[in-house]
Amino acid sequence: MHYHTEVNTSRHPYHYSISLALLIAAGLWGLFWIPQRALESGGLTGGWATISQMVIPFLILLPVAFWRKYKGSSFGLDYPIIGLLFGAGIACYANSFLLTDVVRALILFYITPVWTTIFEVIFLRQLPRYYRYITLILALSGVWIVFGQDGFIPIPQNSGDWIALLGGIFIAASAVRMEVKKPEGIFPILFSFFFYGGIFTLVQAYFLRDVMGSAPSMDSWITMMPWLLLIAILFHLPTNVVILGAPSRIGAGLFSIIILFEIVVGTFSAAILTDELFGWREILGSSFIILAGLTEIIFASNVPIKKE
Numbered sequence: 001m002h003y004h005t006e007v008n009t010s011r012h013p014y015h016y017s018i019s020l021a022l023l024i025a026a027g028l029w030g031l032f033w034i035p036q037r038a039l040e041s042g043g044l045t046g047g048w049a050t051i052s053q054m055v056i057p058f059l060i061l062l063p064v065a066f067w068r069k070y071k072g073s074s075f076g077l078d079y080p081i082i083g084l085l086f087g088a089g090i091a092c093y094a095n096s097f098l099l100t101d102v103v104r105a106l107i108l109f110y111i112t113p114v115w116t117t118i119f120e121v122i123f124l125r126q127l128p129r130y131y132r133y134i135t136l137i138l139a140l141s142g143v144w145i146v147f148g149q150d151g152f153i154p155i156p157q158n159s160g161d162w163i164a165l166l167g168g169i170f171i172a173a174s175a176v177r178m179e180v181k182k183p184e185g186i187f188p189i190l191f192s193f194f195f196y197g198g199i200f201t202l203v204q205a206y207f208l209r210d211v212m213g214s215a216p217s218m219d220s221w222i223t224m225m226p227w228l229l230l231i232a233i234l235f236h237l238p239t240n241v242v243i244l245g246a247p248s249r250i251g252a253g254l255f256s257i258i259i260l261f262e263i264v265v266g267t268f269s270a271a272i273l274t275d276e277l278f279g280w281r282e283i284l285g286s287s288f289i290i291l292a293g294l295t296e297i298i299f300a301s302n303v304p305i306k307k308e
Helices: 015-030 033-041 048-070 080-096 102-109 112-123 130-147 159-181 186-207 218-245 252-258 261-273 280-300
Strands: none
Touching: 015 218, 015 252, 015 261, 015 280, 033 048, 033 218, 033 261, 048 080, 048 186, 048 218, 080 102, 080 159, 080 186, 102 130, 102 159, 112 130, 112 159, 112 252, 130 252, 130 261, 130 280, 159 252, 186 218, 252 280, 261 280
16 A cells, blocks of 8 residues: 655645635634524524524525526535535534533544544545644644643543544545545535535434424524524525535645634634633633644645655
């Protein structure tokens, strides 16, 4: 088995622009707790908000899929593996909070860069370059400093822990798959994500029905529907366009490092808008994560073409 120490293509001509767009998208996800709390206060408790946020974007994109089919293009379900893996990752991440402590869920999910590197070695036969070890140490140290106040070793202890861990594995696998498959066009991969991911979310909800509780009342759905539509159009669709389009263009490794910026924005925004703790751990850990992202962006931009 032959391994490469360099990636199979030179960097994308819009490497920095795509990295910046992904950074912004990840940052917006760091603010997503705000509408989530609003939806919860409106009656969409448990994992019901997660279900609605997979189903509604799919329904919005459905007329476009029919139009594409009418015009002779594919319906849009071309990437079942990517859609299922990424959708499963998001669903596991969101629903893990129902079954375990928030801190444990975040740490176990956000060791994603480790899984991405492992999958790159296994499936891309690509050995990590020297700077990846630096970024992994910085990124994981940052996550640990921010969330590891209790000093626990990130080993799954309950079902919620395992779901969070699986979520990170699924996201890493989908990113590597996108790097290998290199999807053509963003609509098919976006539509596949909401369709296949939505199916996974519904199946998972069935098995988690005991912790999800009863379905929200019809009044809650009617009251929250305008907000759900706005969130789908202004948040889910644009951010997922960037997130799903990034791995094939900048690489799964860099992708998995940049998405950690969600932690930075989430930590700072929670400190500003709520009474949550913000001290030296949050500042130092966030600095490590930012430094890891910048290191990976800069060094990855100088990777030469692979030599056989």
